[in-house]
Every structure is written in structure tokens, then in C-alpha cells.
Amino acid sequence: MRATPATDEGATANPSRRTFLKAGAAIGGGLLLEVSLPLRAFGVAEAAPAVLNAYVRIATDGTVTIVSKNPEIGQGIKTMLPMLVAEELDVEWASVRTEQALSDPAIYGRQFAGGSRATPLHWEPLRRVGAAARQMLIAAAAADWGVAPAECDTLPGVVRHAGSGRSAPYGSLAARAAALPAPDPASVPLKDPARFRIIGVSQPGVDSPLVVTGQPLFGIDVELPGMLHAVFVKCPVFGGRVRRANLEVVRAQPGVTHAFVVEGGEAFDGLASGVAIVARSHWAARKARLRLDVDWDEGAAAAQSSEGFAREAARLARRAPAIVIARDGDVESALSGAKRVVEAAYSYPFIAHATLEPQNCTARVEGARAEIWAPTQNPDSGRKIVARTLGLAEADIKIHMMRCGGGFGRRLMNDYMVEACWIARVAGAPVKLVWEREDDLRHDFYRPAGYHFFRAGLSDAGRLVAFRDHFVSFGADGKFASSAALSATEFPARFVPNLELGASLLPLGVPTGPLRAPGSNALAFAFQSFLDELAHAAGHDPVAFRLALLGPSRVYAGTQTPAGSTPDFDSGRMAAVLTEVAARAGYGRRTLPPRSGLGVAFYFSHLGYFAEVVEVAVGPTGEVRVAKVWVVGDVGSQIINPSGAENQVQGAVIDGLSAALGQTITLERGRVRESNFHDYPLLRIDRAPPVDVHFLRTDHPPTGLGEPALPPVVPALCNAIFAATGRRVRRLPVDPAELAAGA
């Protein structure tokens, strides 16, 4: 990939004013990206810090600015990515300020927050960016001193030549270094990890001082001159369309400047049909909304309901699966020859993301250009949708990635971005669109519900010899809806001689999408709970049963199919975290009071190996108190920012408990019943347990932490409830009424 240099005649006329930006490794593609852009293209004045590459600027006073390319959603990326650069650049972390990049794929490649991908994608390339900049500083110093660069070394922020005792701070070298050719990042040496001074040391969030003093940082805080405020009212039934609306009444409300119908299209992640109300203040727009009366054409989804799906799933379960996902051995004969057959049906509901900052976007559309300030996890896809919908060129759309008040996958979709742009264009003024909480819960891309019908056989010795899942999920034409799939490598696939994973699909008129640990957050519950049932049926200890199933340490190769790929799975790494967490929690070695219990589960997702133990106490009325959670994870050789890592893991665990203990999105007549936090509860501090986090360091490249700690906590919780009460939770969320003493 080679970006075309921007033309700037003034810069070429005066070479001294010309500083080149040489991007290091193009992240994502693994290609060398050489961009030469005049500094002025970035609006940087002459006396400004020297630009060593697309990520690093150094001022004469030694202040280092490091750009963070990806959106910050609370995962700590704006701290972590610059740490990688700073380590190899060899500077004091205290001298670094970090800066959020604009969305600019030509310079930064893909910029997104999703799939716990940032660590594996950037671990090496961004260290090389820092190392390349360090080489340029060394080269500048060596040229000054007339010595060979190889004789020079660095201390944090300083190049020195041991032979002559000379040294020079980076700030004094940066301007000359910036004029030198950038080395090939692939050729620059990297530090021995034993010498890391920044990586592996807890660094607090770089924006936290602004957060705790209430400075404007988030998308919802954006304010533009002449800005108007919008609300956008969509049909409560997904896919419904406006027939007519009392726009005259709405327009007559105080403060209202515009009210209009948006035709919209069909795609859930695009512009939907609805009514836009624009006013001089958010409150005025919201009050006017109370007077809005819309006649909706509700469309086909109005016939859909959660209850109907469950009924239909039970009906489909009696038939053979429509899709065969995996088939090993002969399940039928293995079941008939088994000593014991266990059968169970598991299900989980739709759930919402509920980012605490509701969806919002501020946009200015003038002629053929749009400028957008959005809390987004995925600006590139937003740009494409805006370009397509408004008929703009992608190059004419500038996107500021604002700090997101939570993401969890919701802001991988940019429906609110295209809404704001459309409304701003019609209104002819900059517009801030803010969704109300009710809009947010009722127009999400939900974690899909799912229904698993398991049958498994145990041998005389209590070994698992046959396993079958008929998964009733959502989709059409043999293709799963977003985040509703089951892969051929779902554990225990490949660990049981006779196994069949099959699926049948229900048509769905409701948007679904990735929610933190998509797929895994639900599948872990079903599979690891049923495995627990099997351990108990076999009369084996649940940890020992799982270790026996994992067998000897071995790498099971991943798969590449047109539908997607799955990574390699190392059974030894999983056995190790499971063994360690059992030891740390005292699993099987402690006597607990009545109606208290420990549950265990493991899960591999997003390249992370996690095993967790939950301790619960169940009250007489069935109220579940999670007393403590133990987590052991293996995400490779290095925990880049230990404080951030622990925070992510604790958050993921409590997030999983929060969903399992109380959350349901209920569909009735094609619309969502829940509307706000009174009926869609998040776990509160009084029910949030202490979470003990421990990492095993293994000789593997580091991988991400936003997601993989979440999936195992849900089955570990349910398995603990079984240990405490003898009741098996087979349907989420946990229903205390079913757990009451004597129920």
C-alpha cells in the first residue's frame, strides 16, 4: 500500500519548512507504509515539535507526543498503545503526552476497538514504530558527533556516545532526526523484554485527570458554534416505517426549528425511517417529542416475540438440525451404547449493550463535506455508510473519534452517526443528536437469544463418549444472524470421539450484533454448564472431569472456512489455568456453609485462556449473593499494563455476572418491553464481589483482555448455584424464585 503524497507547493518551495512524515509499519496489513506529507497539511506551525513518524512528535523541550490510533472506549487503549511506542523509543513515560488520532486509514490502517484485537495486532508493529524513531535520533546524534550510530546508545530521552562521553537530549536532536530517512521498521532491533521499563509497569489512564475533574471529553460533550439539538424517533417495531406524523404540531413547540420525516432504508446499521426533531436545546427537542404522534407501518417484525421464539425453538428441537456444523464418529450408536445418557435444554435471552453514554453524534455537513464527532468503535464503517447514504465522497468525511462512554460492541455499528449527518444536512446547521436511554435500549443490536438441546453419553468409567447439541439460533438461508453462530471447534468438539453439533435457524426481524465476547458470552454458559452436569452425572469432581476431557497437552489446529476462521487451541494452556484457579480458590478443599457453593468453568475466546471459580451464597428466598470470584488467565508472555489489565478483567467478570443475574430484553409484538435501568438492571456496587485476578505468563505473544475473562464467569456462577442448592440453572437470567428453599 502506498499513499499518494499530498501536494503543497509552498512546502516544496522552501525545503526548510518541509518536514516529512514517515509512517512506520502500517498496522493491520503488516506492510510498510511510506507517506510523505508536508507538515503544513496537518496544520502544524513551523516551531512545532518535530514529526518523526505518524505516531511520534518530539518538542525541543523533550516533550514527546505519541498518537493513539484506535478509539478509546474504556479499554485503556490510549494509555496502552503509546506505552508500546514509548518503551522502544526509550523515553520517560512522564515526558509523554498521548493524543487521539483522527480516523485516517491511509495513515493508520484499520482503527477500531473490537475483538480484543489491539494487543495482538500492535504488540510488535508499534514497538517497531518506537524503535525506528529511536534509530533516527541516534543517527542524528551520530552525524553531529562524527561517530558511527552503532557506537551510540540511549538512556531515557537522551542519546549518548560512551566512547566520548557525549550526550544529547532527544529534544535537541528531533528536528534533524525528522529530516532523516526512516529506517525499515522490520530491520530495527527491539529491546530484550527483560529491559522493559514502561511495558509491564502499571500506568494510570492518561485521561483520568480530565475525567475526575469533569472536563469535556466524550462525544456527548461536543459543542459547536450555532449547533442545534436533535432527537430522532424510530418505530418501536424494528423495521417499521413512518406513514404520517403531526409535524405541524411538533414544529409549533417552543424552541423547535425543524421537524421532518426521514425516509430511510432497510439496513439496520444504516439510516432508518423515523421523525427528526431539531431544536435550540436538547430539552426543547425532548419536550416536543412528547407531542409527536406518528402513524407507523409496523411491518413484518410485529409478529415476533421472545415467547414465540422459545415455542418455535422447542418445536424445531424435535426435528433433525437443518445445518450440520461438526460430525465426528457415530453419536447415535455411542448414545445407545452409553452407560448413562444425560439430556438438557439450555437457553439465554436477548440482551442489550446499554453503554452508559447513550448513542450520540455531532455533525456538520456543508456542501459536499461532512465533519463528524462521534463516540465510535469503528469509524471506517461509519464513513462508508455516511458516504453512501448522503452521496458524499469518503475523502470528504472527517471523523473525530471521541472518547466513548462505554462500547461493548454497540458502537461498532454507526446508525447514530448517519442519523446525525442526515439531520444536520436537512437542518442546514451543525447538529448534536442524543438518543434517550429508552431509544438506546429499544434500538440496539442485541446479543441474540439461543436455545441448546443437548444429549450426551457417559461410559462405565464416567468418560464422555458421545455429545450432541442441536442449537436453535437465528438466521436465514443457512446463514447465522450476526453473533448467533456456533463453530465446529466449540469445546468439547475434537475432545469427544462421537460428536455432533447441528443448528436450525429461526427467521429474525430484530438487529443483532457483537456484545463483549460475542458468541462466547452465551455459548460458554450453555456448554460449560452442561459439562458440569455431565461431571456430576459421572460422579466425578468437576475440575478433574474437565482436566481428563482436556487430556494431554496438545495444540489443536484452527480452521479456515469461508464463514470465518477459528484459532489454534492449546489444551495444555487451558489445563494450566484451570489447575491454578482451582488451587487459588481452594476448590474441593474447603467446607462451605449450607446453601453456599463453588462453581468452576473455563473458556477460550479472543485468544485468551481463562478459568474461573465463583463462590455463591443463596439466601432462603433464592437471592444469589456472589461472595468472591477467582480468575486465572493466560494471555501470553507479557501483561502490558498490569493496572489496566486487572481493571478490564474485574470489569468483564462483573459484567458477566450483571447479565446473568438480571438482564433480559423481551420482545413482544416486534418491540422491546424494557425501557430503562429500572427494568433492565445493571449490577450495583452492593452486589459486586471482590475479584481475584492472576495471570500465568507463558511463552506466547501477548493477546487482548477486553473480552476473554467474561465468558467463563457465567457458567461458573451457575455451577456454583448448583453446588449450593442442587438446582441447575438452565435458563438465563438466574431466577431467584426457582432457587428459594423448598421451591
Next chain:
Amino acid sequence: MQYTILVNGDRRRVEADADTPLLWVLRDDLGLKGTKYGCGIGACGACTVHVDGVATRACTLPVARLGARAVTTIEGIGNNPLGRAVQQAWLATDVVQCGYCQAGQIMAAVALLASVPQPNDADIDRAMAGNLCRCATYPRIRAAIKRAAGLPVADTRYGS
């Protein structure tokens, strides 16, 4: 209607409908964006401010009902030593993930410590249960409150 309200020690004049929640007056009329909108029904605590020192949900308090009472927001809480101590404890504990709820959390924590300088875990649960954190930084919120109070930060609920 025109109202003169006392915010962070300053008298501020605003033109707003009587039913406008204080939240939107702060954010959109006074440019104080630190107080956040999360639910609009007083269920999440993101909009917590102090009204005469009492932790109050600004999203459900109409500006007309404020009267002469003094409002303190996250932008002003650092002027008070306890407020500054809590902000410092939040930083020292590295509490923040996304940060959206944290202004409300800090305001609730300052109100707690003003009335209970040495809170135990039950006090913290009672005072803080109205403030949601979607990122679930609860273990660190608990620790930061104790740190601000000069207490050992361990969670004493387990095993007690």
C-alpha cells in the same frame, strides 16, 4: 423563565423552562459538561451533583425547584479539600475505565465521606448503590473511597 442559580460558588443567570432538569441547564446553558446524562429517571446516578451538600440527581430536579440552594458539580468539587482528596484517591487507585459515570461516583463518594468520614463496606454499599458503573469498576471505587478516608483498602466483605 429567568433563573439565577448558585453553581460552584458563582451566581449564574439562565433562561429556561421551569421544568428543565438541572442536568440540562448545567450542560447546555452553563457549559458544564462534567455532569452526565445516563437515564433521565434518577436510576443511574451519572448526573449526581450536590445541592446544599446533598448528593442529588440533577436529571430529575427541575430548575424551578432549586431556589437559592447551592449547587456543586464535578467541575467545582476540587475546590473543597475533601473533594480534592477523593479525586486524588480516584487517580491513585486508577479507577477509571470509560469514565462516563465517574463524575457521579465521585460526587456520591464526597457526600458519603462528608457525613461518614470512616465508612465501612456497608456504608459504602448504601451510599454508592445508586450509581451505576457499566464498566464495573466497583472494586476500585470501593478501594478509592477507603483510600480517600485513610483506611486500609481491602474489601472486608468476603470472609467476614
